[in-house]
Amino acid sequence: MTTEPESSDPIGDWRIYRGDGLPHERVRRLPPPPPWRRFSPEEAVQGRGRREQQAVSYRPDESVVDKVNAAVLLRRPLLVTGKPGSGKSTLAYNVAYELGLGSVLYWSITSNTTLETGLYHYDAIGRLHETSLRGVGGRADTAEPPDIGRYIRLGPLGTALLPGDRPRVLLIDELDKSNIDLPNDLLNVFEEGRFTIPELQRLPEEQARIHVMTEDGGQRVPVEHGEVRCTSFPIVIITSNGEREFPPAFLRRCVRLVIDPPGRDRLAEIIEAHLGPEARAGSEELIEKFLARRADGALATDQLLNAVYLATSGSRPPDGKLDEILDAVLRPIEMPGAG
Structure with a gap:
């Protein structure tokens, strides 16, 4: 394979790809990407990854700032509606960055999303498989089951409801894509600030405290008697492209914001x-x-x-x-x- 010398290129630095079928090394001359399209490890190390760069550069108007503050003070979800590309999701990262609340917990909604997927996932099959492996060479039915906490991972909503000194920021993205039941299913969790994990509630009293995994992959956290209860209600930002209406009971419990272009x-x-x-x-x-x-x-x-x-x-x-x-x-x- 031959490589055409770059000196024969009459177009300059604009065209990296030329479409003439002649191999070359011009990709090595790619200029730096736009700030919002940087994925390098160096950016992550500096705490200024792609999402962080977007957050730093986000410029909300006064009405957006006022609605965010209302939701934070009232401990209510903020329902943000606007056209695609209007900055609805970026608002969550901007709030987390400015308030120093760590990484945003991100929950992307589809038509198949259920409340449980946002709260926690229990890998019962994986635990059963490890139990059977422990029983190899002996009786599987007498093998001690593995630590159940290794097979329970809190979802983004479940992680946001963990007790802590400061709230987490939870982004529920494109809720209007959900099935018809999910907004109503969220109501009780939002009102109570708590949920239960039945698999842990069924354990004997000597196993009342179980350490489970979290959405953001940090250290395992304790759950007492199968209940997760927040001490600081999370800053919940829900986005919608306005493709459907939400139930009145759900809207009543949200602070609503429409982002204009x-x-x-x-x-x-x-x-x-x-x-x-x-x-x-x-x-x-x-x-x-x-x-x-x-x-x-x-x-x-x-x-x-x-x-x-x-x-x-x-x-x-x-x-x-x-x-x-x-x-x-x-x-x-x-x-x-x-x-």
Whole structure:
């Protein structure tokens, strides 16, 4: 296999992939990624991973800040509704980062999600398998069963309800994708701040204290008499794309927030937070184009960030190609009346 020398490339640094079928080493010349697309171990070590970078750069408006504070003071879930890409999920990471509450406990919702999957998982088959292995060479029915705590892992909601001096931040993402029962199933847990693990409640009194695993993989934590009860109600942020209505009883127990698309000034602040003042200064025309296109169809703020990065970074496309590439990046997600 032959490798074409890079000196024969007339296009410069823009095209890493050329599509001519000739192998080359241009991938080694990739420029640094945008701040919100960094995955390197160094970023994680510095405590500034991809999610953390997004959290640091998030710029909520005053109404968002007020609703977050209301939910925190009332110890109520915050139900956040808005278009895709409006920053609903990032808000949770921003709150956790600013308040120093550690990593966000993330619970992604699908149509198959049940309340129990958020609370805990018991690997009964794994425990039974280890019990049978211990009985090899002897009688399996007399083998001492393994520690049940090694086979119980609290889910994101269950971990958030562990007692502690400070609340955890729990992100319940896209609850509107759930089955019809899940919002109502959450009500009792939210009201009581507690739940039980029947598999532990059935144990004899001498096993009243069992150490179980947690969602975030930390040290095993004790559970007394099969009950998890919070001492500080978690900061619960629930996101929804508005694809369905929730039961009135559920809505009554939430502080509700609708995130509107950011305006011109807020967009400029977001660009500066992510890419610096120089990128902000050079993005006025792109902001205007973004706002005009957003009026005709749904556009997410991260699409604007992608466009500004391409237009202002050192590896930008040549002028003859730039408008074509930006048109592709700023293509609406959906058009009015679609769906």
